Amino acid sequence: MRPKSCQSFSMLFFTCVLIAAALPGSTLLAQDDEEQEMTPAELGDDYMPEYSRRGADGCVRCHGGDEDSAHLNQVFEGPHGVSADGRTPFGEGQTQCEACHGPGGDHTARVGSGEQRIPMPAFGPNAIWSETKQNGICMSCHVDQKHGFWEGGTHQVAEVGCADCHESHVRRDPMTMATSQNDGCLSCHIETRAQVNRAHSHPIRHGEMACTSCHEPHGAPNDAMLTQPTLNQSCFECHAEVRGPHLWEHAPVTENCSNCHQPHGSMHPGMLTQRAPLLCQSCHSRVGHAGIGRSANDLPSGSPSVFLLSGSCTSCHSQVHGSNHPSGSLLLR
Numbered sequence: 174m175r176p177k178s179c180q181s182f183s184m185l186f187f188t189c190v191l192i193a194a195a196l197p198g199s200t201l202l203a204q205d206d207e208e209q210e211m212t213p214a215e216l217g218d219d220y221m222p223e224y225s226r227r228g229a230d231g232c233v234r235c236h237g238g239d240e241d242s243a244h245l246n247q248v249f250e251g252p253h254g255v256s257a258d259g260r261t262p263f264g265e266g267q268t269q270c271e272a273c274h275g276p277g278g279d280h281t282a283r284v285g286s287g288e289q290r291i292p293m294p295a296f297g298p299n300a301i302w303s304e305t306k307q308n309g310i311c312m313s314c315h316v317d318q319k320h321g322f323w324e325g326g327t328h329q330v331a332e333v334g335c336a337d338c339h340e341s342h343v344r345r346d347p348m349t350m351a352t353s354q355n356d357g358c359l360s361c362h363i364e365t366r367a368q369v370n371r372a373h374s375h376p377i378r379h380g381e382m383a384c385t386s387c388h389e390p391h392g393a394p395n396d397a398m399l400t401q402p403t404l405n406q407s408c409f410e411c412h413a414e415v416r417g418p419h420l421w422e423h424a425p426v427t428e429n430c431s432n433c434h435q436p437h438g439s440m441h442p443g444m445l446t447q448r449a450p451l452l453c454q455s456c457h458s459r460v461g462h463a464g465i466g467r468s469a470n471d472l473p474s475g476s477p478s479v480f481l482l483s484g485s486c487t488s489c490h491s492q493v494h495g496s497n498h499p500s501g502s503l504l505l506r
């Protein structure tokens with residue numbers, strides 16, 4: 174850095190000249206040039222121009238007037254446009270559009286013919302700031318408990334930004350409504366989309382249930398960002414009748430509902446991962462009683478057994494989630 178005092182004509186003039194002369198002059202010039210030539214894009218997160226002078230009034234002069242960008246004005250009708258609420262971007266003392274988009278001094282400046290307009294720092298197709306810094310803008314106002322697990326959550330790690338899910342230029346953010354939220358999530362989660370469209374599924378595709386019935390999209394310290402510490406606890410939120418403790422537990426149920434159920438949806442009735450008896454036989458021995466067949470032809474000759482002839486194990490072992498009957502140890506009643 175060139176000593177500051179050199180910039181003003183002062184008593185130290187000669188001293189400065191001496192110092193400057195003592196240093197290799199080319200270095201000083203090169204440093205100056207570099208600073209001047211750093212483009213906003215190169216500065217990245219360090220890019221910090223002035224705020225515009227006229228705020229939103231200046232922006233809407235060019236944006237929001239024509240038909241194409243009329244939707245931009247919806248920001249005034251949504252939760253962020255409540256000017257009586259000092260916490261919103263349009264509240265008193267806030268920087269309006271620039272509270273989200275970053276300082277727009279350069280962007281609003283006059284542009285010579287043939288020159289490119291400098292993009293806004295944040296939330297545009299050519300945004301200068303990184304995703305993390307852009308998320309930081311939203312976080313600066315939304316620092317409540319619910320977002321305490323954002324850092325390290327799967328979405329943050331996978332670089333999904335706040336604005337990948339949330340829309341700001343709308344009256345009502347689609348993510349906050351079950352019917353439109355699911356479509357938003359499923360636009361990225363193709364595999365889950367296939368699952369919820371299967372014949373036997375949670376009523377997600379009808380919008381009666383939302384992904385957030387079970388998941389915390391802002392991150393949670395639980396597997397699969399579930400809202401509850403364990404998978405089973407997530408299910409008990411709604412299926413309390415399955416919750417134990419039972420006199421006679423069925424080990425795989427206490428362990429994990431997804432041993433037998435696909436939580437989003439499956440081809441099999443009851444959202445089972447497989448049909449009974451195959452499901453049961455994936456753990457229970459095929460020899461002896463725990464049967465193998467559905468008809469007499471399937472039976473080993475000379476051992477007709479009523480157990481094996483019934484279509485499904487659950488027609489006898491009906492208490493598959495556990496039994497409270499004194500003699501229910503075999504989950505028969």
Ligand code: HEC
Pocket residue numbers: 225228229231232233234235236270271274277280281290291292293295296297298299300
């Ligand atoms: C003098 C006219 C003018 C003013 C004033 C203006 N803009 Fe723009 N803005 C433009 C034009 C033109 C584009 C399209 C640039 C392009 O496509 O390269 C644009 C693009 C944008 C974009 C998206 C694309 C990008 O490059 O980031 C955002 C966001 C934006 N402006 C926000 C604002 C905000 C916020 C303000 C007020 C602080 C503002 N603009 C003021 C003319 C203006």
Ligand code: HEC
Pocket residue numbers: 229232233236237242245248253262269270271272273274296297298336339340341342
């Ligand atoms: C609450 C934060 C927020 C506020 C306030 C806000 N924006 Fe935006 N804006 C965004 C986000 C996020 C995007 C990215 C696209 C989206 O989510 O709609 C965006 C996109 C844009 C775009 C480019 C994309 C497009 O849809 O054309 C323009 C231009 C723009 N905003 C201008 C403005 C202007 C002008 C204002 C003030 C009147 C403003 N914004 C206020 C968050 C905000």
Ligand code: HEC
Pocket residue numbers: 252253258260261262267272273310311312313314315335336339341345346349
């Ligand atoms: C200047 C502060 C500020 C900034 C910046 C800001 N918000 Fe907000 N936001 C608010 C306030 C205040 C509310 C209304 C909260 C309430 O009513 O309790 C709100 C509401 C919301 C809501 C609830 C919407 C609804 O329909 O209920 C969402 C989602 C949201 N903001 C997302 C964002 C995102 C994403 C960004 C970044 C693009 C952002 N906000 C930037 C202050 C801000």
Ligand code: HEC
Pocket residue numbers: 308311312315319320323328333334335336337338339348349350354385390391
């Ligand atoms: C994967 C999608 C997704 C991402 C990424 C995301 N959100 Fe959300 N957000 C949601 C959903 C869904 C809701 C609605 C929650 C509900 O209805 O229970 C929501 C609700 C909100 C709300 C409303 C109040 C609340 O806490 O419920 C705010 C504010 C908010 N998000 C801010 C943010 C901010 C800030 C970021 C970035 C750090 C962010 N969101 C990232 C999906 C997302």
Ligand code: HEC
Pocket residue numbers: 355358359362365369375377382383384385386387388397399404407431436437
């Ligand atoms: C009934 C509760 C429930 C609902 C509703 C739900 N999920 Fe899940 N989801 C789960 C459980 C439980 C897991 C963990 C599965 C496991 O570990 O076996 C999971 C796992 C996931 C995974 C991780 C990959 C995988 O399949 O294991 C994604 C992605 C996912 N869910 C997305 C979604 C989306 C998107 C929606 C909304 C359309 C949604 N989920 C609705 C319970 C649910």
Ligand code: HEC
Pocket residue numbers: 327328331333337338354357358359360361362384385388390396397398
């Ligand atoms: C912009 C794309 C995008 C959107 C929108 C999105 N996600 Fe994700 N989600 C991802 C990515 C990327 C991952 C990490 C890789 C993976 O598991 O597929 C992920 C992972 C997940 C996981 C697995 C978490 C884990 O720890 O295993 C769940 C659950 C999930 N998302 C739920 C949701 C829900 C609920 C919504 C809507 C509120 C949503 N996602 C919206 C991109 C998205």
Ligand code: HEC
Pocket residue numbers: 373374375376382386387404407408409410411412430431434436442443444
């Ligand atoms: C937010 C509430 C809610 C949560 C949480 C929930 N479910 Fe459900 N579940 C439902 C509703 C609603 C139905 C549909 C009931 C109906 O159609 O009568 C259902 C139906 C089912 C069915 C029967 C499906 C059929 O085709 O008969 C199974 C099995 C099931 N849920 C398992 C689970 C599992 C496993 C979990 C945990 C991963 C879980 N549920 C979490 C609400 C919930």
Ligand code: HEC
Pocket residue numbers: 405408409412415416423425426427429430431432433434442443445449487493494
């Ligand atoms: C050992 C396999 C297995 C496990 C583990 C299991 N289930 Fe089931 N579940 C079944 C079978 C079999 C059915 C009957 C399906 C049918 O109707 O054809 C069923 C049916 C259901 C139903 C539909 C309503 C009913 O009671 O018939 C719900 C809800 C359900 N299970 C929830 C759960 C929950 C919650 C858990 C975890 C605590 C769980 N299940 C664990 C095998 C299992």
Ligand code: HEC
Pocket residue numbers: 423424425432433449452453454455456457486487490493502503504
């Ligand atoms: C994920 C593995 C698994 C699946 C799938 C499974 N079970 Fe079990 N089951 C077990 C375990 C482990 C025990 C406990 C065995 C013990 O205590 O010796 C058990 C115990 C039982 C018992 C009590 C037997 C005894 O000796 O105490 C019956 C009856 C039973 N299961 C029936 C079923 C039926 C019917 C199905 C299909 C709907 C099924 N099981 C699916 C693992 C499984």
Ligand code: HEC
Pocket residue numbers: 450453454457461462463464465479480481482483484485486487488489490503505
């Ligand atoms: C017709 C009714 C019936 C059907 C169908 C049935 N069971 Fe049983 N199961 C019983 C009875 C009764 C007992 C106790 C008598 C015994 O031990 O033979 C029993 C005992 C058991 C036991 C514990 C005793 C042992 O063998 O260790 C298991 C495990 C079991 N059944 C699993 C299954 C499975 C898996 C299926 C489906 C392939 C099935 N059962 C089909 C009635 C049935």
